[in-house]
Amino acid sequence: MVRHTAEDGVKKASYDFGQLAVGPRLQRELAEVFAVQCGPAGAWKTIPSSRESWLILLYFSRFLAAHDHMPQSLGELEPETWAAWRLSRTPNSTGGQQIRKVARLLKDHPRVPEATRNLMKKRVPKPKAPKETAYSHEEFDQIKLAATQKFRPALHRIRDNWQHLTDWRAGRFEKRTDGWLVGEALDHLVRTGETPFYTGSHGRQRADSRYTEALGSDRAEHTWMRLFLTTQEACALMTLMIAAYGWNATPVMELTVPDASPDAGNEGQVIYRIELEKRRRSQAARFETRNLADWGAASPGRLITHAIEATAPARETLKSLGEPTDRLVVWRLSQRREVYGESPAGLFKGNDFLPDVWRNFRDDLGGGVSLNLRRLRKTVVIAHQRQPTQHSQDTHDEVYVLPDPRTHTAAQPVIADGIAEAVETARASFKAQISRAETDADQDTPTTGCTDYTHSPFGGQGVPCRASFLLCTACPNAVITPRHLPRLAYLLHVLEELKAVLAPEVWDQDWREPYARLRELRRAPDFTDTEWEDALDAATARDREIIDQLLKRGFDA
Numbered sequence: 001m002v003r004h005t006a007e008d009g010v011k012k013a014s015y016d017f018g019q020l021a022v023g024p025r026l027q028r029e030l031a032e033v034f035a036v037q038c039g040p041a042g043a044w045k046t047i048p049s050s051r052e053s054w055l056i057l058l059y060f061s062r063f064l065a066a067h068d069h070m071p072q073s074l075g076e077l078e079p080e081t082w083a084a085w086r087l088s089r090t091p092n093s094t095g096g097q098q099i100r101k102v103a104r105l106l107k108d109h110p111r112v113p114e115a116t117r118n119l120m121k122k123r124v125p126k127p128k129a130p131k132e133t134a135y136s137h138e139e140f141d142q143i144k145l146a147a148t149q150k151f152r153p154a155l156h157r158i159r160d161n162w163q164h165l166t167d168w169r170a171g172r173f174e175k176r177t178d179g180w181l182v183g184e185a186l187d188h189l190v191r192t193g194e195t196p197f198y199t200g201s202h203g204r205q206r207a208d209s210r211y212t213e214a215l216g217s218d219r220a221e222h223t224w225m226r227l228f229l230t231t232q233e234a235c236a237l238m239t240l241m242i243a244a245y246g247w248n249a250t251p252v253m254e255l256t257v258p259d260a261s262p263d264a265g266n267e268g269q270v271i272y273r274i275e276l277e278k279r280r281r282s283q284a285a286r287f288e289t290r291n292l293a294d295w296g297a298a299s300p301g302r303l304i305t306h307a308i309e310a311t312a313p314a315r316e317t318l319k320s321l322g323e324p325t326d327r328l329v330v331w332r333l334s335q336r337r338e339v340y341g342e343s344p345a346g347l348f349k350g351n352d353f354l355p356d357v358w359r360n361f362r363d364d365l366g367g368g369v370s371l372n373l374r375r376l377r378k379t380v381v382i383a384h385q386r387q388p389t390q391h392s393q394d395t396h397d398e399v400y401v402l403p404d405p406r407t408h409t410a411a412q413p414v415i416a417d418g419i420a421e422a423v424e425t426a427r428a429s430f431k432a433q434i435s436r437a438e439t440d441a442d443q444d445t446p447t448t449g450c451t452d453y454t455h456s457p458f459g460g461q462g463v464p465c466r467a468s469f470l471l472c473t474a475c476p477n478a479v480i481t482p483r484h485l486p487r488l489a490y491l492l493h494v495l496e497e498l499k500a501v502l503a504p505e506v507w508d509q510d511w512r513e514p515y516a517r518l519r520e521l522r523r524a525p526d527f528t529d530t531e532w533e534d535a536l537d538a539a540t541a542r543d544r545e546i547i548d549q550l551l552k553r554g555f556d557a
Contacts, residue, residue, distance in 0.1 A: 002015045013051060181214035242377055429520075455477065470514040
């Protein structure tokens, strides 16, 4: 038995090598190499990493068991056997991954024959990455609608039942009435993960009939689904988060409940501090944060509020069961308790089965649209945010923007002349107009005035611009007058402070370009040093509030 504790010290998994279809000696040797990777110096920092390799070893052991001369130890693993294993794998990314992972585990073991080790070191060609394009606007809206239709009823269901439980705990139901029985069943559910039951004579669990009639039945929709998301509903929630924020799927699955703080000066508003992790980055740039404000129905942080509300009962249940979690997205599996041993807490460990979870959700989506999380994120980054999200500017241009059909359709002449250089220049250079004449204040953005918001160089022609207001200074449709100078002076001041404290990777990704454009404006002769200094002093509390909100991404569409 090999036990793996993830890097966070919370998630754990056990692997029984007695299940492998090979002899005891080979089982022990495979367990030894596996345990090294699970240890502190090993490569596997998460449970999905070790679980994937464990499943591949199961396939490998079955292959060896079916071989005419099944090796009893790694010392008997002949080159012919390894060559046969390579040939048995499907010629795609999955097959190549299986070959590489087994080779990585075994090639340095001292008992592996030299000839076999040399074969293991032989390169396995990687298939070309799929050329995935973003969804069309219609497909994107269809996915969001399907996910909303699945998650929204679940949110209201859990909200209503949580209120019922709150009322029951406050003594608002007359004893022995149906409402009181439902409340008692919900209290049992949130403490144990299940509604009341008893164990019959044959050891099978039976619903307690005293509560069944009040609940409606003993089916899932009338019992545990009252307080917990289903697997499909949790997938719908994560789909909505990817569609809203453009984050990678893995960080969304691993999000913790964010810190929340009231927005100073705005009663009833909350700002969530979201912590994101991208493991493929260097340690210094591995973590980043996002601030999302919830000030109403259409605000960026409202989905986070709904996610916390829909999953709070599940976290309370796990705390009651002695296995507390800070995971944001928690749901209950549909299996009965005996499948997961003594503790019902196993019913809430759906993250261990996420590949199957997403596969099933794709099948249930319907409408002729196939859900691909990479395509979904690409759509958000290209068509909605139009700026880097968890990647560099170069990656944004080369991997996201340039291959997308939207770019080709909207800018055929530019593509012919070298679109990569054009897009980079457009984003990095100051393009706004300077005017001493007064302009229409009703056309102001948080940073500049705007002369044409339906023909932005950063969006589709004829539709309202959805680019960040930090890009206004890079837009030829923008106009800057002395009226706009206080906010711009304050924005430049705040960016200079951020530059002094942020890691270079974070600064380059999020703030380098808007800062460079403002510095270019500051050095230009259009406004004097005295005007800039007076403008900073003249920035009102409202001006500073708007710029602070902009930097917190509170205006992000």
